Amino acid sequence: MFDGLSTRLEGISTRLRGKGRISQADLDEALTDIRNALLEADVELSVARRFCDGIRLRVSTESLSKSLTPGQQVIKAVHEELVGVLGGESLKISYASRPPTVILMAGLQGAGKTTASAKLALWWKQQGRNPILVGADLQRPAAVEQLRILGAQAGVTVFSEPTNPVAAAKAGLKEAQRLGKDICIIDTAGRLTIDADLMDEIKSISKGTDPHYTFLVIDAMIGQDAVATAKAFHETLALDAVILSKLDGDARGGAALSVKGVVGKPIAFASTGERLEDFDLFHPDRMADRILGMGDVMSLIEQAERTMDHDEVAKGAARLMSGQFTLDDFLGQLRQVKKMGSLGGLMKLMPGMSKEMRQAAGQIDDGEVSKVEAIVSSMTGAERDDVNLMDGSRRSRVARGSGTSIQDVNTLLKQFKEMQKMMKGMASGNMPNLPGMPNMGGLSGRAARKMATQGAGAGGPDFDMLSQLMGDSGELPAFPGLPGLPAAGPVRPVVGGNKGTKKKKKGGRVTPPKGR
């Protein structure tokens, strides 16, 4: 996503390298490039223009900064402008004093409303709330059925009745009150903004249920029409926030900028994968980092925090660090990771990933994980403890038992052994370079600091203990810049150079993080 923009920015930076200051001509050229990149990313024309004006202003007013090269200056301006446009006011959800808090979902056909509704319900459930889904899409054949199935997957009650959308929504609200639910999410039919009847209908639903929040679901792949769509819905319904769907595609997601720029309402959530878990708060600053190709560790950490079993992880990690990592531990960790969402999605959040690695990440088959799980599960306890036990006949038994081939088993064992070697190296503190991962560093100072403050807030950072765990050397050479390892390795200079002075933003936060 936004690859075009980061590539072009690199180009601009290269071109400006060696120049003492930016001439007007240089700036014009750079801005044309940026504008075209934005347009190719489907940012709406007027928004793109305003964006470029903003950059021009930033660059010219900050022309006195001597510590930055002109290229860095432009990139810094782009970054700040991105955060500025994407961020700003974030959505704060205040829950209704008399539950339920009612959420109305609106959008074009095929934007992903039904899926987003279910994901939102699951997200709230994970926050400890008690949501209900109300199906008011009585138009698309089987839409309610789809909601029911998704609701069942998320473990959330679904209500609908085949009357009419307004009545169904109202009845859903009553049902929510009866069941004592605290969040009521109403899924509506997709509609074209020019269809007056349907727009009236959703208005009546809105009037009939008096939602506390109205969310617009927008497809990340949408083009210039994003603005017209968002405007029309905003005029009819007074939107509170936007949910960006299908962000896992390779669309650059310019819609994010367009909608924010025109409607001025925050993007509250983003849907980043096919699984119900692949859904999270939208963080403007992280998105800006991502746009500039900087990875997104904070999201990764939060996802881990939410889904992983801390004891299990700690146990596994301790064994990992002691160099006695068995297949059993591996299986446990694998299952934890699996809970976090699709592996490809996780990989994309890693900082410092090269383009090539990102592509590889897109190809990770979650089915592959199940296969690995099956193979390990087919082994006996002794075999799991000592991989060297695995002779030919054991291997063929495991292959048969897990429904895989001997080659699969061989590959897994071979790679596990390599991994074990790697882990031993890590435990002893001198880890060789990881193959295929040239640059794992690159966590911004901001994230690292956030980790540090978080640790402190949680009653003592205990980094000493961490370094003990990590081995005597107290650092992980291959993972420079990992959160919570302030002393570890060189932190890659962040684009813009002076991230350290950047104000920390908690954009997009809707609720305080779950208590630890």
Next chain:
Amino acid sequence: MTAVLIAIGVVVVLAVVLLLVLRSRRAPGAPTAVEPAPKQAVIAVEEAPPQPEVEAATYKGRLGSVRGLFSGAVTALRGGRIDAATWDSLEEALIRADVGVSTTAALLAELKGRVESKEIASGDDLLGALGHSIRQLLAVSDSRELRFDGEAGRPDVWLVVGVNGVGKTTTIGKLARQQSAAGRSVLLAAGDTFRAAAADQLGMWAERSNVDIVRGAEGGDPSAIVFDAVQRAAARGNDLVLADTAGRLHNKVNLVEELKKIRRVADRDPGNVTEVLLVLDATTGQNALAQAKQFTEAVTVTGIVLTKLDGTAKGGIVIAVQRELGLPVKLVGLGEGPDDLVAFDADEFVDALLG
């Protein structure tokens, strides 16, 4: 303490993920035959509320009523002179129609040359020339007709593919109705086994158009369903199998592999794949190019279905798609009624575009 745990957690995640990445890099493209069917993994939401009214969509009427796309530029051009502002407004209009930066630049560069050489002098001429250029970009050598061989005992298979939420299932529903009205014996294959209730949605269309449908278990292998459908069509003498597929993002390699397999299986005797239709949503921006490229590489797309053109979206991206990939637009979705899926007409499209 939490921070420490999380830090450790991340290390472990890194390690595990790393291993998997290395795995997947070292064993690229393992044979699909031995692999368990790739776990389907896309959630789609598709539009489709059909309305009972059966009135043929008038292409221009539908488009014209909501366009006004070029109106600003066009009014300025009519009878006017050509100056810098003209080019700006034309560029703006094209970009706002999702035609894309490079296609717009190419179109305008050609026209600028002709204006400089005094070939084009008035605004009206310029407008005419622009229309002509776009029409040329949209021209196709082969027909926009949907190919139907109709060999006895070899059912034609039309495969419908696309990303999530573009309207694949709805398109199939409408096609089923039109094709069976045209006297062909149609069989539907509910190949979307991933999206919850997708088969139910198609089932309702089948009922409505009174055609048969082959469906399988949710989460099942879509290739198997398409295979069954082809076998059954051959046995029962159906002429045409319309195969639905789950929406998938074109950058998910495994899902694209699955699609390739569906096509292979559908093309196996007695099946005869004569159309692979890529459904594009008219609201889609520049990403449609990437979609068209990837799907064409994977399953040799034979034509585009441009849906949801009755909204405010202009669908200018098909100009870019046809320019860069030569994929003809065959059908256009102009509304929610079953008969609002009509043949694409480049002249009308351009006329409507240029107001």
